[in-house]
Amino acid sequence: MNADDKELAIDILEFLITADIINKNEELTKLDLPKKYWKFFGTGDYNTDIDRPITIGESLISKVSIADNAIEIVKQNPFVKFDEFGKRFGITTLDAAAAWFLRQAGKERIMRNPVLARYYEKAGDAGISYKESLEIVPRFIxxxxxxxxxxxxxxxxxxxxxxxxxxxxxxxxxxxxxxxxxxxxxxxxxxxxxxxxxxxxxxxxxxxxxxxxxxxxxxxxxxxxxxxxxxxxxxxxxxxxxxxxxxxxxxxxxxxxxxxxxxxxxxxxxxxxxxxxxxxxxxxxxxxxxxxxxxxxxxxxxxxxxxxxxxxxxxxxxxxxxxxxxxxxxxxxxxxxxxxxxxFPLPDYEMRVEILKKITSTLDCTCDFEELAAETEGFSGADLRIMIKESIISALMRDSFELSEFDVEQGMGSVRERDTIRQSASI
Structure with missing residues (x-):
């Protein structure tokens, strides 16, 4: 089995294990599911209940993974059973399948699925917390x-x-x-x-x-x-x-x-x-x-x-x-x-320094924030954001991804020009 097929097998086994655990634990709801499974479990509206029993057929497996060989791969997994009459998939032995999944997928991936985290925590696996998992993943509500x-x-x-x-x-x-x-x-x-x-x-x-x-x-x-x-x-x-x-x-x-x-x-x-x-x-x-x-x-x-x-x-x-x-x-x-x-006052000098640092945190900027904060007295937080946006456009027009002093001056000038126009329009 190549690396892609192995990853596919892990993905589908996670889905099947999740469904098996949900079927055996009535107290689990859609609030326990990772986002990738919201559309597969539940009633399809804002209700957080899950309709049981969950049955998984070939069409559902094909929706979970669009890979052409998904059905073939899942049938080869020793922990997966397939009912030829009902055309349904299931887990042979949950404990064995879960142990294999833990070895192959690791604890970090399990923590991104509260249903699994709850199961492994109850099984006594150190470092896995159901409560922490719920805090990590987005909530359906x-x-x-x-x-x-x-x-x-x-x-x-x-x-x-x-x-x-x-x-x-x-x-x-x-x-x-x-x-x-x-x-x-x-x-x-x-x-x-x-x-x-x-x-x-x-x-x-x-x-x-x-x-x-x-x-x-x-x-x-x-x-x-x-x-x-x-x-x-x-x-x-x-x-x-x-x-x-x-x-x-x-x-x-x-x-x-x-x-x-x-x-x-x-x-x-x-x-x-x-x-x-x-x-x-x-x-x-x-x-x-x-x-x-x-x-x-x-x-x-x-x-x-x-x-x-x-x-x-x-x-x-x-x-x-x-x-x-x-x-x-x-x-x-x-x-x-x-x-x-x-x-909500206009930001003072210290606040302007912090705002500029946050705005430019993902940018390549050689700005002197203290000096720039001193030059932008009277600017609101929105003004500072507009200034940096215009500075980025200026840099891109020079085919550069780095903000220079020239670019920042251009941005500052744009803000001041806007303010002049606004004041003249209000007279």
């Missing part, structure tokens, strides 16, 4: 497939909920690229994240003691300072989907529908919980409240404030984050509905 199936189930054929769904950007933890490690946070921002983590771990404790007023955050700061990025990173870190809403988009041309859409958005959030509901452009509330001739809009704002009053992380599993670039526009009625206000 964090996936785009799970979230889309659950959203579709919630909305169904309800045309009104479909309209509200169109106003929300919904992201699963798996889809989000930002992580907390990618960001440079202030101590206050780190404290806010920690509070939510603690509340998530102790949610039942808080609920039993009726401590419900928790998990409503207001992010305030200039554009480009990381409000949306932190909300996304929190979603990934806390493993909760993010529902992003821009209040200005919710305003319907049919004003009577605006308040209803707000109500529906909160309804979707409650039914998707635990989740993060991120409401951007929150200062739109203030602008609407001072509009004397728009009764429908005022009713919509009152509906928003009412929903904020009734939603609770402890009770409903919804973390509410409001974000605004203009906190001075918010009145007391809006401010008092948030239990924590987190400021």
């Amino acid at each position: 964090d996936s785009k497939e799970y979230l889309e199936a659950k959203v579709n189930h919630i909305i169904g054929d309800d045309e009104e909920l479909k309209a509200a769904r169109g106003l929300i950007i919904i992201s699963s933890p798996e889809e989000i690229e930002y992580s907390l490690d990618d960001l440079v946070c202030t101590p206050k921002q780190e404290e806010g994240i920690k509070k939510i983590e603690i509340a998530l771990k102790n949610r039942e404790f808080l609920k039993e003691r009726r401590i419900f007023e928790f998990g409503k955050l207001l992010f305030v700061g200039p554009p480009g300072t990381g409000k949306t990025s932190l909300a996304l990173a929190m979603s990934k870190a806390l493993k909760m989907p993010l529902l992003e809403v821009r209040l200005a988009m919710v305003t319907s041309q049919y004003l009577g529908e605006t308040s209803k859409n707000i109500d529906r958005i909160f309804d979707i959030a409650r039914r998707l919980s635990p989740c993060i509901l991120f409401i951007d452009e929150f200062d739109f509330v203030a602008k609407s409240r001072v509009t004397e001739d728009n009764g429908a809009m005022k009713r919509a704002v009152n509906m928003l404030l009412k929903n904020i009053d009734t939603v609770s992380f402890v009770r409903n599993g919804v973390v509410l984050i409001g974000a605004t670039n203009h906190p001075a526009l918010l009145d007391e009625a809006a401010w008092r509905r948030f239990d924590d206000v987190i400021e």
Whole structure:
């Protein structure tokens, strides 16, 4: 057997062993499966149960491996049995097959499959941990497939909920690229994240003691300072989907529908919980409240404030984050509905140094970060990212993959030019 055929045999045996263990352990669910097996086991929707018994025929083996000789290879494996009458594959002896698989595949591969990790841990194999395996592999409930199936189930054929769904950007933890490690946070921002983590771990404790007023955050700061990025990173870190809403988009041309859409958005959030509901452009509330001739809009704002009053992380599993670039526009009625206000200032010198280091961590850059940080006073985090992006384009235009001082100057000039245009347009 050549190397390719041996690897193929290992792949298929892992699949068969996984199926055999699942059939013998009713408590295992789709949450225990590695991503590569999600489409083969389970009900095909957001349900995490697994239909048993799992039967494996030639067509399923062909889907697991598209190799032309997959069926032939698997039939040659001494640990695999094949029922000619039923055309089904199985394992001859699980313990013997598992021992061979451990020798051939190694512990690192087993740790990427929680079903196997659980079996080997129970068998007493040192260095294999079921709990650690679960932490390593992506979770089905964090996936785009799970979230889309659950959203579709919630909305169904309800045309009104479909309209509200169109106003929300919904992201699963798996889809989000930002992580907390990618960001440079202030101590206050780190404290806010920690509070939510603690509340998530102790949610039942808080609920039993009726401590419900928790998990409503207001992010305030200039554009480009990381409000949306932190909300996304929190979603990934806390493993909760993010529902992003821009209040200005919710305003319907049919004003009577605006308040209803707000109500529906909160309804979707409650039914998707635990989740993060991120409401951007929150200062739109203030602008609407001072509009004397728009009764429908005022009713919509009152509906928003009412929903904020009734939603609770402890009770409903919804973390509410409001974000605004203009906190001075918010009145007391809006401010008092948030239990924590987190400021997003323009980065100071030390933060700019750290941001530049993170942005360029995968690049070949000869920049003096301290000097560059001193030259970019007043730049937001978004400005620094744009600067480096433009620097990369400048380098590529020179047929180079290395950022030079010239390239960085070009990038800095682009940011300053953008700012000049923006300021002149606002006059």
